[in-house]
Amino acid sequence: MxxxxxxxxxxxxxxxxxxxxxxxxxxxxxxxxxxxxxxxxxxxxxxxxxxxxxxxxxxxxxxxxxxxxxxxxxxxxxxxxxxxxxxxxxxxxYASLGNLNKMISDAGGRLSEDSVRRATRMILQGLKALHSEGFVHCDLKPSNVLVFPSNTRGEPWDLKLAGFGLSKEPTMDSSLLFPGTLEEYMSPEAIERDRFVGKDKLIGPARDIWSLGRIVLRMFGGIPVEVRGSNTWRLYEDISPEATDFVRRCLAWRPSNRATVDELLDHPFAAEKLPLLLSFLRVPSFVRRNVNEKLNVRQEELIPKPQGLLW
The missing domain is CATH 3.30.200.20 (Phosphorylase Kinase; domain 1)
Structure with missing residues (x-):
């Protein structure tokens, strides 16, 4: 090493x-x-x-x-x-460019969709490494996403995950309480554990997926607001249908209904774009669309749709 x-x-x-x-x-x-x-x-x-x-x-x-x-x-x-x-x-x-909070602030409070897409994919890659080995971050938030000068030509920055002091390791009991430090990025099962039963009560990768959904809203300029005592977020501008669907799949109330890291990496919002010359190797879009529609019929019923710009 x-x-x-x-x-x-x-x-x-x-x-x-x-x-x-x-x-x-x-x-x-x-x-x-x-x-x-x-x-x-x-x-x-x-x-x-x-x-x-x-x-x-x-x-x-x-x-x-x-x-x-x-x-x-x-x-x-x-x-x-x-x-x-x-x-x-x-x-x-040392992350010389600061953290994701600073990057959002320096951009005027909202990143472009291309930047959000790239940042989301990098966060997902970090989560994929953790989840594949049985780790759960448990405190994923913008200040724990660090920004470095990019090693990729033409790109201004790269992101890395940090802040693992509260993380769940593979040998730790999933039924234990793993508190986060910032409630607006914490999943429902971490805040109101008694409202869940069975496997949904355990701490697993789905907890990080919820936090990721909130981070994506933050990158799009969203802020937490209190609506009838609930922890809600408000966007002040519309986002693309792809981004909307991605966030919805992160913010399903039940952990077992949330998408996995691998599913989100294949989602149209976060999927890596293939060079034009290689794009013919992909399954035709109409075939992928038909398959996804059949697979996601039940999922669509389970994941609540945002009311306007409230999430």
């Missing part, structure tokens, strides 16, 4: 504090002027060490995946601050 091995703590200087982490923790930008490299340092109290250990463990597990943020050190570090408080911290790669 390839880990960045030239990180020398003695050469690092704190450039700035990027944000808070709980009550006493914080995230800071560290720079090694000798190597010309920057890192992110996440620091917390020993009471939160299990969350940092889990986050590091998951980053190391997916270290070579281009859609998961990379650890910059392979172990948990410990230190004592000036107030004699014991702290622990980890290092990871």
């Amino acid at each position: 390839e880990i960045i091995e030239d990180l020398k703590e003695s050469s690092l200087e704190t450039v700035s504090v990027l944000g808070k982490l709980g009550t006493f923790g914080f995230v800071s930008l560290q720079s090694d002027s000798n190597l010309g490299k920057s890192y992110v340092k996440k620091t917390s109290t020993l009471e939160q060490s299990k969350n940092l250990e889990k986050e590091l463990r998951i980053m190391l597990r997916f270290h070579n995946n281009p859609f998961i943020v990379r650890a910059s050190s392979d172990h948990l570090h410990f230190a004592t601050n000036t107030k004699s408080m014991s702290l622990c911290y980890i290092y990871m790669e």
Whole structure:
């Protein structure tokens, strides 16, 4: 496993504090002027060490995946601050373009549909890696989607998933409660667990799919609003039929009715466009449409349609 091995703590200087982490923790930008490299340092109290250990463990597990943020050190570090408080911290790669929240804000509060499509596909690729190994993110939200300069010619940015401190690992009990940190992106079964029964009560990949649907609404300029006490989102502009259908399949109330990552990667909204010369290899569109219509008749009845611009 390839880990960045030239990180020398003695050469690092704190450039700035990027944000808070709980009550006493914080995230800071560290720079090694000798190597010309920057890192992110996440620091917390020993009471939160299990969350940092889990986050590091998951980053190391997916270290070579281009859609998961990379650890910059392979172990948990410990230190004592000036107030004699014991702290622990980890290092990871620095996202120089910030997070998805910042990208949306810099764009005036709404991304173009092409940008939303590309961002959605990258998030799905990260989720595919997690879900295929039995992991569930459990805290998927724009601030946990980091933005990096793109490695693809002609593209301005790439996205990677981060923030795995609350994630469910394969060996963890699916019946346990895995709270998120931002209710507007949390699934119904995470907020009102007692309203669900059977498998729908368990924490599984469908939880991340709901969060993804809310993130897509946010990228389209949506904001959470309270309507008769319910957690609802409002869009202020129409979106395409493809995007509308995609979001609907993410936001089915029952977890078992939500689309899977693989289904969403094949959805017309998120599917990777084939070069023109290769497009003839695909099944003709009218055949795909007829098959999908037959497969989705029951699904259409189960997934509520948005009322106007309310979701």
